[in-house]
Amino acid sequence: MPSNTPDSSQNIASEIEVDDANQRHQLRMQRKKKIIDEKIASATIKRGLIVMNCGNGKGKSSSGLGMVMRALGHEKKVGVVQFIKGAMSTGEEKFLRRFPDEVEFHAMGEGYTWNTQDRERDVLKANLAWLQAQRFLRDPSISLVLLDEVNIALKYHYLDVDMVIADLQNRPMMQHVILTGRGALPSLIEIADTVTEMREVKHAFKCGVGAQECIEW
Amino acid sequence: MPSNTPDSSQNIASEIEVDDANQRHQLRMQRKKKIIDEKIASATIKRGLIVMNCGNGKGKSSSGLGMVMRALGHEKKVGVVQFIKGAMSTGEEKFLRRFPDEVEFHAMGEGYTWNTQDRERDVLKANLAWLQAQRFLRDPSISLVLLDEVNIALKYHYLDVDMVIADLQNRPMMQHVILTGRGALPSLIEIADTVTEMREVKHAFKCGVGAQECIEW
Known part of the structure; x- marks a missing residue:
């Protein structure tokens, strides 16, 4: 089967790596968004600066x-x-x-x-x-x-x-x-x-x- | 003479002081201008930055x-x-x-x-x-x-x-x-x-x- 050739298993491995990297990015950004959203929520004053x-x-x-x-x-x-x-x-x-x-x-x-x-x-x-x-x-x-x-x-x-x-x-x-x-x-x-x-x-x-x-x- | 009253001589003294301050300012600014003009004169390149x-x-x-x-x-x-x-x-x-x-x-x-x-x-x-x-x-x-x-x-x-x-x-x-x-x-x-x-x-x-x-x- 083509999926068993060394080349394609390497491709699959690197795809998993990319997926992992994307997921890690997403988790990191979710945490960051939470912190930033809290800061934004507490900055409620509107006035001339x-x-x-x-x-x-x-x-x-x-x-x-x-x-x-x-x-x-x-x-x-x-x-x-x-x-x-x-x-x-x-x-x-x-x-x-x-x-x-x-x-x-x-x-x-x-x-x-x-x-x-x-x-x-x-x-x-x-x-x-x-x-x-x-x-x-x-x-x-x-x-x-x-x-x-x-x-x-x-x-x-x-x-x-x-x-x-x-x-x-x-x-x-x-x-x-x-x-x-x-x-x-x-x-x-x-x-x-x-x-x-x-x-x-x-x-x-x-x-x-x-x-x-x-x-x- | 009015110019001899203490008040007016004080006025004259303070006017001389102001003139001095203005002259000092002018001299300082002339020196500063010379330095800046030299810098400007040596900055002749024109190009996109x-x-x-x-x-x-x-x-x-x-x-x-x-x-x-x-x-x-x-x-x-x-x-x-x-x-x-x-x-x-x-x-x-x-x-x-x-x-x-x-x-x-x-x-x-x-x-x-x-x-x-x-x-x-x-x-x-x-x-x-x-x-x-x-x-x-x-x-x-x-x-x-x-x-x-x-x-x-x-x-x-x-x-x-x-x-x-x-x-x-x-x-x-x-x-x-x-x-x-x-x-x-x-x-x-x-x-x-x-x-x-x-x-x-x-x-x-x-x-x-x-x-x-x-x-x-």
């Missing part, structure tokens, strides 16, 4: 923009204030300006502090940008607010940190706020709900690759 | 989506393959489907491995998703490819890592690819140009807050 993206690695602002995209997908209204960017046109600005009814977009900076070299003007611009942020933080019709690079304005003391914390804490209950930028102040990390440090493992810039559209702006 | 977003923290997929947004702002064509997501509708899917001429979007997963519990089916789905990724990676008209959660498919050996690396390395010269997901393989980190570990500092989920639209999907 403060999400903080800090650290020196790539992905802080872009992650904020990704959440803006998700909010737009759910037909929510979004407010964006960019505290440092504004001196040059960016991909996100060009794109988001296509949806004026869904996104209010303000790029109010004039570049990084080493480009402006004018502290008084930086302070003025940062505070004008915060006035805009305040308007969003008092408007319950806005579901998600992105305060891009606000950490830098706080780190250089361009903004009063107590004012910023008070405005964040007094915002509408279900509103999400995303704060980004290097050098996050401990007091902001303290009040944030979800904090991610974008840790640089490797960066193309250090291998001589310049900042490029799509990736950096 | 492999960007890897890994780690256990929040922001891996959302950062990829933010770069998708930037690319759309620059009127570039984008291809997205989601390897795990697909079982439920997400904000990004609803949003990106509004632009069929600009984004080709495929959510080809059926949930996390512990939800499907069927290894053979996971392997099949992952390889079907890779066929789609291959199509993007061979098409020079697509400027940016997002392979969302591909790291998970690689970690569980659903995909052949040598095939994945070969396809990534043979892609068009100027095409950017973003890889996301936990458990990135060292061989993928090795070939990536920019690698960020999203490190979890704090997560609302652990304080009983459930995953929420806009933020997590």
Whole structure:
């Protein structure tokens, strides 16, 4: 019988092995699902979050923009204030300006502090940008607010940190706020709900690759 | 003379102090600008990058989506393959489907491995998703490819890592690819140009807050 040839018994053996591997996988995944389902069942609170993206690695602002995209997908209204960017046109600005009814977009900076070299003007611009942020933080019709690079304005003391914390804490209950930028102040990390440090493992810039559209702006 | 009253001389003194602080700031920023300008001047290479977003923290997929947004702002064509997501509708899917001429979007997963519990089916789905990724990676008209959660498919050996690396390395010269997901393989980190570990500092989920639209999907 063909099933008795060495070849086919080997095939059967390896099929049993595959079946075993699949069954082991299934059992492992059932156990994992049980643990995860329990965790999900106990996480029942729904409220607006403060999400903080800090650290020196790539992905802080872009992650904020990704959440803006998700909010737009759910037909929510979004407010964006960019505290440092504004001196040059960016991909996100060009794109988001296509949806004026869904996104209010303000790029109010004039570049990084080493480009402006004018502290008084930086302070003025940062505070004008915060006035805009305040308007969003008092408007319950806005579901998600992105305060891009606000950490830098706080780190250089361009903004009063107590004012910023008070405005964040007094915002509408279900509103999400995303704060980004290097050098996050401990007091902001303290009040944030979800904090991610974008840790640089490797960066193309250090291998001589310049900042490029799509990736950096 | 009013300028001789104690009050006004104090004002003048504090104005001089402010001027000093501003000048010091300006000098510091001029020095910083010089260093940064030199770095920028030496980073002259322009080419497509492999960007890897890994780690256990929040922001891996959302950062990829933010770069998708930037690319759309620059009127570039984008291809997205989601390897795990697909079982439920997400904000990004609803949003990106509004632009069929600009984004080709495929959510080809059926949930996390512990939800499907069927290894053979996971392997099949992952390889079907890779066929789609291959199509993007061979098409020079697509400027940016997002392979969302591909790291998970690689970690569980659903995909052949040598095939994945070969396809990534043979892609068009100027095409950017973003890889996301936990458990990135060292061989993928090795070939990536920019690698960020999203490190979890704090997560609302652990304080009983459930995953929420806009933020997590």
